[in-house]
Amino acid sequence: MSITKLARAGTRRRWRLTTAGAALTLTLTVVAAGAGVAPSAAAAPAAAGPSCAGKTATGPFKINPKNRTQVIGAKGAVFISYGTTIPGLAGGNWRSLEGLDRAKIQATAGDWCGNTVRLQVSQDDLFGTNGTSLNRAYLMAIEDQVFYAQERHLVVVINDTTESAPPSVAGQQLGPTKATETFWKEMTTLYGQDSQVIFDLFNEPREPNPGSLQADWTQWRNGTPGTPYIGMENLAKYVRAQGARNLFWVEGPNVADSFAGMIRSGGELTQNVGPFVYAIHHPAGAHTRASWFDDFGYLINDGIAPVVEGEFANYEPAPTANPEPIPSFCWLGAWVAVPNYLNYLYAHGVGMSAYQLSGGLLLKMPPKGKQPDYSDPNTISPLTWSCLSNFQLVPYQGAGSLILSWFRKHNG
Numbered sequence: 584m585s586i587t588k589l590a591r592a593g594t595r596r597r598w599r600l601t602t603a604g605a606a607l608t609l610t611l612t613v614v615a616a617g618a619g620v621a622p623s624a625a626a627a628p629a630a631a632g633p634s635c636a637g638k639t640a641t642g643p644f645k646i647n648p649k650n651r652t653q654v655i656g657a658k659g660a661v662f663i664s665y666g667t668t669i670p671g672l673a674g675g676n677w678r679s680l681e682g683l684d685r686a687k688i689q690a691t692a693g694d695w696c697g698n699t700v701r702l703q704v705s706q707d708d709l710f711g712t713n714g715t716s717l718n719r720a721y722l723m724a725i726e727d728q729v730f731y732a733q734e735r736h737l738v739v740v741i742n743d744t745t746e747s748a749p750p751s752v753a754g755q756q757l758g759p760t761k762a763t764e765t766f767w768k769e770m771t772t773l774y775g776q777d778s779q780v781i782f783d784l785f786n787e788p789r790e791p792n793p794g795s796l797q798a799d800w801t802q803w804r805n806g807t808p809g810t811p812y813i814g815m816e817n818l819a820k821y822v823r824a825q826g827a828r829n830l831f832w833v834e835g836p837n838v839a840d841s842f843a844g845m846i847r848s849g850g851e852l853t854q855n856v857g858p859f860v861y862a863i864h865h866p867a868g869a870h871t872r873a874s875w876f877d878d879f880g881y882l883i884n885d886g887i888a889p890v891v892e893g894e895f896a897n898y899e900p901a902p903t904a905n906p907e908p909i910p911s912f913c914w915l916g917a918w919v920a921v922p923n924y925l926n927y928l929y930a931h932g933v934g935m936s937a938y939q940l941s942g943g944l945l946l947k948m949p950p951k952g953k954q955p956d957y958s959d960p961n962t963i964s965p966l967t968w969s970c971l972s973n974f975q976l977v978p979y980q981g982a983g984s985l986i987l988s989w990f991r992k993h994n995g
Contacts, residue, residue, distance in 0.1 A: 800850025
């Protein structure tokens with residue numbers, strides 16, 4: 584998200600388990616719905632409280648052959664993701680955020696009752712913008728976070744993002760390219776046989792030549808002639824060809840905000856890319872049951888494929904201009920619309936990765952110079968909520984308490 588909108592892996596993890604107390608330098612050497620519907624009681628805000636150890640999930644994960652809209656894990660247990668997205672590795676200051684990222688991973692497993700954590704990773708930080716220069720320190724940071732999360736019994740979703748690329752190319756890498764394949768070849772070498780890792784193949788694809796609905800879906804799936812973009816279908820097939828057995832999360836076009844019209848336009852992935860889930864982010868359009876059905880609910884109702892809310896935030900951002908246009912990620916009537924959305928997700932067996940454990944997004948803003956309390960989510964007041972900055976009486980409201988309550992109810 585942008586605010587403006589058991590091969591090698593098993594060997595490494597076993598080695599690192601036996602050397603948990605070893606010096607870091609040793610590791611470095613080795614690695615060099617409608618607004619008129621009232622919210623239900625289930626969605627009542629959760630007060631700050633004691634840690635909540637969520638139910639864990641165990642892979643390998645696959646699609647239920649008797650219900651193709653479900654993911655099942657070990658012993659046929661239905662797997663629904665409840666967790667958070669942590670983007671610390673996807674920024675240029677990733678080294679300074681490692682401690683905070685660990686605290687967020689710990690809070691996801693504890694205070695937020697999670698079974699999953701989604702780590703955003705930058706292919707440019709790993710291989711450079713030319714896709715050839717492996718950054719071993721960055722690779723070690725990825726491994727450390729995956730290891731730390733798995734020690735806390737979380738399923739890890741690795742998400743490849745290019746939105747945090749260096750300024751010279753930031754925002755220009757709109758879809759998967761050959762450099763994305765290089766990234767996933769390395770990740771498959773590390774984690775392609777790891778049943779507790781999910782591959783989220785590309786963050787928020789953006790079509791280079793947006794046109795009709797059918798044209799957008801065709802570009803998303805097959806790539807765009809005359810450009811470096813290879814398409815999600817080719818990327819998924821490539822990662823499978825490298826030996827990845829993981830469950831895939833596959834995000835849709837136009838920053839993953841809707842799957843509307845996919846089947847009619849022939850944009851869906853073929854079924855020969857192995858188990859995958861369609862991932863939606865921050866649904867666009869009216870926040871009603873009818874809109875959500877068009878965005879992704881039909882995939883469930885028609886028995887086509889499972890869906891996950893792969894990245895969700897609803898918040899009142901700080902003023903940046905006066906007047907400021909209403910941003911798409913700030914929902915009108917959020918104190919009603921967000922509980923309705925959570926109820927809709929649960930009724931359709933759709934899990935969520937919430938974005939993110941920081942002040943003003945999911946947590947209350949801490950005093951200046953202090954870190955936020957990870958067990959103290961923010962709230963939405965119907966008396967002061969507004970998406971227009973010149974009407975913001977209480978900024979930094981958000982759906983943190985609603986989401987935390989939902990996580991605790993369904994995975995606590």
